[in-house]
Amino acid sequence: MESKSKNHRRRLLFFPSFVLLIYGILFVTVPDKALVALRSSGDVFVNIIPPLAFVFAVMVGMNLFLKPAQIAAFLGRAGGIKGIALSAAAGIISMGPIYVWYPLLKELRERGAPNTLIAVFLYNRAVKPFLLPVMIAYFGLAYVVILTLMTILGSIVVGYSVGILVNDKHGLPD
Amino acid sequence: MKILISADGADLEARVANRFGTSRYLVIVDTETGDFDAVPNPGISGQRGSGMQAVVLAVSKDVKAVLTGYCAPAICNQLEANDIEVLTGLDGRVREIVERYKQGNIGKRTGTGLQTLRREPKIGSAAFIGAIRNSVNQFAGILPAFVGVVLLIGLFHTFVSKDFLASIFSGNVALDTLRSASFGSILAGNPINSYIIAGELLKYGLSLVAVTALIITWVTVGLIQLPAEIAALGTKFAILRNVVSFILSIPIAILTVAIFNLVKG
Structure with a gap:
């Protein structure tokens, strides 16, 4: 059971880790463009924070009822x-x-x-x-x-x- | 009123089984008529989620009380959340337990190892904290892939040119819709990621019909989950359901956009 849970966690983290690795390589090879990409992702994050907060509230309500x-x-x-x-x-x-x-x-x-x-x-x-x-x-x-x-x-x-x-x-x- | 007793056998002379989730039989007795129905316990395999299968059975049969030897706390919570009383620490024949229950004797005769689990208020602070904890866990499950997708979108904005996209998506709405639907069928994960990817592809000029097909197939068609669906629901059902869902995603996408354009004027 514990190893299943570990495998699941590993699977969850594989994709973001892989993307971070790409960022790492880009920061070494083309730092300017990597920074632009990171800023672009930041903009997406900022835009999505208010609806995400609402999402969390609805999730709590659904879990409650x-x-x-x-x-x-x-x-x-x-x-x-x-x-x-x-x-x-x-x-x-x-x-x-x-x-x-x-x-x-x-x-x-x-x-x-x-x-x-x-x-x-x-x-x-x-x-x-x-x-x-x-x-x-x-x-x-x-x-x-x-x-x-x-x-x-x-x-x-x-x-x-x-x-x-x-x-x-x-x-x-x- | 129906009560459910975990049992080693399929009749009223059977002994009460110690574990609710994995007992051989679940005997459902109508305390007013005395009629009973012995159902093989769907959770007898003891695999993960097996206790929940017994809970589903209890709920679907409109049972008002579960009487057993032992019931795992998580399963008890589920039963109680569905307004089913849980009485544990019981031993003896099913018939005796039913009589004791009808006479209101349960909880008075033995005094040791017998307990009536306290029922939490429906929406108390504990339930609220539990709901927040569940939501945090669900959110934590979504978050890694979500962060990965948003970071990938940044790379996409910076490194993928419109010319490259044009080489993948032809500009032909029918072909692009088919490709998007295939893309959505292969990928899996929380639909929030499909909204973000679809939103970005829309900005890059992919047609709304194609983007809609991607959003629909992301959840309704699951090639990655297909083996699990086959194992649970059978090959014929799983394959047909996925094929029908894929085919239908295209007319649904076309109709959605057509109505949207009409509404928008």
Whole structure:
């Protein structure tokens, strides 16, 4: 368990370490340009700090009020439109990396949650309420609202398509 | 009212199992009708997250109390957060435990090793601190890749010319959208990074449709996570879901931008 955690930490740090190494090499070879690059990154950081602070506040709120087991229990409780709506809502409010959710989804599927609802859940993870402030800062409110609505509608198409194509006992909801 | 008892067997004569998360069976008893259902414990493997599978089962079955020998603190917290009472330190036959529970005798007869876990207030200071701690951990998980991406953007601004980008992205919206969707499918990580990368590519003249396809596929299609998805949900489901999500990302991107342009006038 401990070595898994160490490996995970190592993986997390590999990418930024690699970028820092590139900076190190550039500071030796072309210091002027490296400084320009660093300043440019600094500007991006400064612009993103206010939405990030908001992101953190929303994350605290979601952690306070929503529990993974409650979210997972939404799936498979109902069929039809209600089931789709609950699965979409569960996908939207779910947080954390996807691999954390796989054991729960597997369990729910074995207990009869339809493939359609699992696919709807997974697709709606693209909608991240707590990250919307950052997205709005980059693309504007109108674009974000439209993309969010299109993603939710798209999830229904994906859900039903997967349900039909997989075509097994876990297919379409009632 | 339904109560759940961890058990070594699938009937009321079975003994109460010591561990909730990994017992062989979870016996769910309706205390009003006496009906019961013995479910093989989904967490019997004892692997990481197995206790949580038992929690999901309890929540999905509308259980109001869990009676067991021992329950790990993290699992107890999850049960209690879902309004399920946890009673531990129990031993004996399932039928006896049910009777004792119905008579309100649990917690009075033995006195040793028996405890009713205290229920924390829903939104107390401890819950608030816990939420902050979780958020800090989640943020810490995002931060390294996020810092790396922002530093990379600086390099990108300074060293990558528009001519070079033009050589990658042709200016043909259809082709660029396909390439962006493929790019988003291969890369993984927190979507915040996709917003930053997409925002910067937009500044460099990549079409909004292509950028939108990248944002959509970043989360909905996961080639890197595909083996894990296959292991959990099966090859057919995982491959079909990813293929359908990839194909659909393109019309969704086109529709999003078309509606956006209409709204913008």
